[in-house]
Amino acid sequence: MLITGGAGFIGSALARRLVTSGYDVAVMDILHPQVHGEHASIDVPPSVRFFTGDVTHAPDLDAVLRLFRPSQIVHLAAETGTAQSLTQATRHGAVNVVGTTQLLDALSRSGHVPEQLVLASSRAVYGEGAWQAGSAVFYPKPRSHAQLAAGVWDPQGPTGAAAVPLPSCAGRTEPRPTNIYAATKLAQEHLLAAWTAAHDTNLSVLRLQNVYGPGQSLTNSYTGIVALFARLARQQQTLEVYEDGRIVRDFVYIDDVVEALFSAIAHPAPQARCLDVGSGVPTTIHELAQQIATVCGAPDPVVVGKFRDGDVRAAKCDVEQTIRDLDWRPKWTLEEGMRALLDWIDK
Ligand SMILES: NC(=O)c1ccc[n+]([C@@H]2O[C@H](COP(=O)([O-])OP(=O)(O)OC[C@H]3O[C@@H](n4cnc5c(N)ncnc54)[C@H](O)[C@@H]3O)[C@@H](O)[C@H]2O)c1
Secondary structure, three states: OEEEOOOOHHHHHHHHHHHHOOOOOEEEEOOOHHHHOOOOOOOOOOOOEEEEOOOOOHHHHHHHHHHOOOOEEEEOOOOOOOOHHHOOHHHHHHHHHHHHHHHHHHHHHHOOOOOEEEEEEEHHHHOOOOEEEOOEEEOOOOOOHHHHHOOOOOOOOOOOOOOEEOOEOOOOOOOOOOOHHHHHHHHHHHHHHHHHHHOOOEEEEEEEOEEEOOOOOOOOOOOOHHHHHHHHHHOOOOOEEOOOOOOEEEEEEHHHHHHHHHHHHHOOOOOOEEEEEOOOOEEEHHHHHHHHHHHHOOOOOEEOOOOOOOOOOEOOEOOHHHHHHHOOOOOOOHHHHHHHHHHHHHO
């Protein structure tokens, strides 16, 4: 089992889970300073073979595959800065898109076809997703800067009627990325689908919602609103909530994500599959901030009306298909997960 990006938040938790279940695990990771800080410490069991390497660099991949021929590959190495990707498109394209093609070419050069590939994709591929106004389902355009500056937060329906977001589901919701990061994650899905189909091997794509929990980078200011809020609330700061506070996200606890990945690995699909992994529970950012502030005894959050270009208004998912296919179920409530995150931050 090879995990690219396996020193990261999700990868290291997955590596620990796999080792506990007897898998022979190798990790390839560049230990990116934006994620790990300048002095990276790697939180994986000693039995894990660790290769420091860059997925965009063919010789690094060749070296790993010379020493280790994985039956399965979980591809997690990525640049993950959603907002950052709008101004650093090449950096995101290089690691997420070219890093994936380099991995595939390295497999071809080594003449090795793993039994299974697993990709951590993202709910970001849906963009604004599908919305409903009356009985009409529509895919709104990305919200423009002018719209947000005017404080018109919800995407506009075709007739201007009030609309509500629908939960995304890989089986029925069209992907419509609205930022560069999302476009690169969708490209990864297509690249791996084409390669695995041509090589008669298995692919599981899991579209993850907002993952949070212990092990999350607290130094990377570009990702992780739960970790950011938790850190600020612990310092008794007032949390600022953007737009009108009613941006919606699905926060899924790290252990639930690891179990979904583990289940996908342990029970490969007969062919390619694409599934949503979330808690299945939508939460507004104001609710999140209020819960964290209350637990930390911090001042009530303040809705500030600021916004970020490229943010989607609502991201939530329907996990029924995933529950059926993976024999898995999200177990952690937001409150339980948040308390576990706060305990970890306090250590
Ligand atoms: N955390 C989330 O909320 C979330 C949501 C959806 C999808 N995902 C996806 O899950 C995967 C893992 O995310 P994470 O939260 O653990 O992120 P992370 O930043 O903690 O981990 C990513 C790892 O990839 C490594 N990496 C970056 N560039 C590399 C390169 N060129 N070569 C080798 N390694 C490199 C980093 O050093 C890091 O250890 C990513 O593909 C991400 O797109 C994460």
